[in-house]
Amino acid sequence: MSVSGFAGWLRDTLLRLAPHATATGLRAVGRPGPDSPVVLTGNYTLTVRRLVEALAGRDAWLLVADSRGINVWCAAGGGHLTHHDVIAVLRSSGVGERVRHRRLILPQLAATGIERRLVREATGWEPRWGPARLEDLPEFFDRHERPRKAQRAMRFPLWERLEMALMWAWPMALGAFLILTLAFGHRVATVGAGVIVLGVGAVFAGLPWLPVTGGRRWLMYGGLALVTLAAGGEGLLALGAARPAALAGLAATCALAAGILSLDLTGTTPWYPGTINSFRNHFDVELVEDRCTGAAECVQVCPREVLAMDGPRRKVVLARPGACIRCGACIVQCPEDALRFRFSDGRVVEPGTVRSTRVNLLGRRAVPLAAPPRTPS
Numbered sequence: 001m002s003v004s005g006f007a008g009w010l011r012d013t014l015l016r017l018a019p020h021a022t023a024t025g026l027r028a029v030g031r032p033g034p035d036s037p038v039v040l041t042g043n044y045t046l047t048v049r050r051l052v053e054a055l056a057g058r059d060a061w062l063l064v065a066d067s068r069g070i071n072v073w074c075a076a077g078g079g080h081l082t083h084h085d086v087i088a089v090l091r092s093s094g095v096g097e098r099v100r101h102r103r104l105i106l107p108q109l110a111a112t113g114i115e116r117r118l119v120r121e122a123t124g125w126e127p128r129w130g131p132a133r134l135e136d137l138p139e140f141f142d143r144h145e146r147p148r149k150a151q152r153a154m155r156f157p158l159w160e161r162l163e164m165a166l167m168w169a170w171p172m173a174l175g176a177f178l179i180l181t182l183a184f185g186h187r188v189a190t191v192g193a194g195v196i197v198l199g200v201g202a203v204f205a206g207l208p209w210l211p212v213t214g215g216r217r218w219l220m221y222g223g224l225a226l227v228t229l230a231a232g233g234e235g236l237l238a239l240g241a242a243r244p245a246a247l248a249g250l251a252a253t254c255a256l257a258a259g260i261l262s263l264d265l266t267g268t269t270p271w272y273p274g275t276i277n278s279f280r281n282h283f284d285v286e287l288v289e290d291r292c293t294g295a296a297e298c299v300q301v302c303p304r305e306v307l308a309m310d311g312p313r314r315k316v317v318l319a320r321p322g323a324c325i326r327c328g329a330c331i332v333q334c335p336e337d338a339l340r341f342r343f344s345d346g347r348v349v350e351p352g353t354v355r356s357t358r359v360n361l362l363g364r365r366a367v368p369l370a371a372p373p374r375t376p377s
């Protein structure tokens with residue numbers, strides 16, 4: 001990676017929490033011609049940069065839609081990248097005059113916001129879902145625009161978890177440093193900020209093994225607080241801080257760290273479900289089998305391989321329900337409205353509601369619920 005490339009990566013990673021927009025419209029990667037593929041993405045600087053890198057050595061048209069400078073996953077879930085934005089850029093970019101075909105590759109992670117059927121009906125273009133990850137695009141094209149089954153599944157490797165940790169840790173550590181400096185002085189603040197950086201890094205690095213979701217996550221945070229107290233206390237005493245100030249500062253650090261980590265950070269990833277909104281009243285995806293016609297649109301967009309096709313019956317089945325992150329992509333795309341959310345108290349969220357509600361930054365979906373069903377007396 002060049003120095004300027006590294007500087008751009010660092011800037012975009014550190015500022016990942018904030019929108020960072022690049023120009024929308026049509027771009028050429030390599031020397032595309034009238035038969036070259038058209039790949040759509042949002043106008044988030046980091047995504048566009050990575051997409052261009054992933055397509056290095058290929059000829060393609062890059063169609064950058066207005067996602068308000070937000071990454072595709074968050075923008076689609078949050079209602080900032082929808083079929084309206086896709087239709088707008090198809091009509092305004094002039095791509096139709098540059099190519100002979102009408103095939104459009106959509107990012108699979110945008111399936112929570114872009115209704116493929118509506119793009120087709122409004123424009124005549126034939127949208128199809130690309131792989132879940134950018135680096136799989138070259139193989140996707142080599143396979144005549146058909147992803148392998150495994151390429152529909154999202155992965156969350158260590159280096160990406162650490163990137164995410166960096167994104168969350170530095171503003172949190174900075175805030176903690178300022179608060180602790182005012183209350184206890186710079187020694188306690190330095191140790192406290194360091195503990196928060198290490199704690200967030202450790203949680204993201206250990207995600208595959210830690211009980212990060214559900215009620216058991218409090219055990220993890222309690223353990224983390226104890227380790228923080230022990231290790232940080234030793235560090236402060238070694239630095240010469242007075243024992244009462246060190247202990248008070250560390251207690252405050254623990255409280256700050258627990259508050260930060262309870263923010264349901266995992267709900268911000270495309271790999272773990274957000275748990276805040278289902279803590280008391282859990283909800284799951286429900287398949288209404290009678291409505292399913294086996295179109296399998298849901299299978300194509302699920303990033304966790306929850307859904308599979310039962311070939312002989314021509315029905316979709318919930319093959320791995322425990323892996324569901326409740327993103328709603330399958331519900332948004334099903335042409336028969338055969339999928340929906342059901343809460344543990346029996347209330348259901350119909351597809352129309354899922355299509356029109358947004359997911360916030362922490363993966364929380366503000367779903368208006370109908371009254372619970374009456375039990376017959």
Ligand code: SF4
Nearest residue numbers: 302324325327328330
């Ligand atoms: S089954 Fe779960 S993880 Fe898969 S698309 Fe549907 S809501 Fe998302």
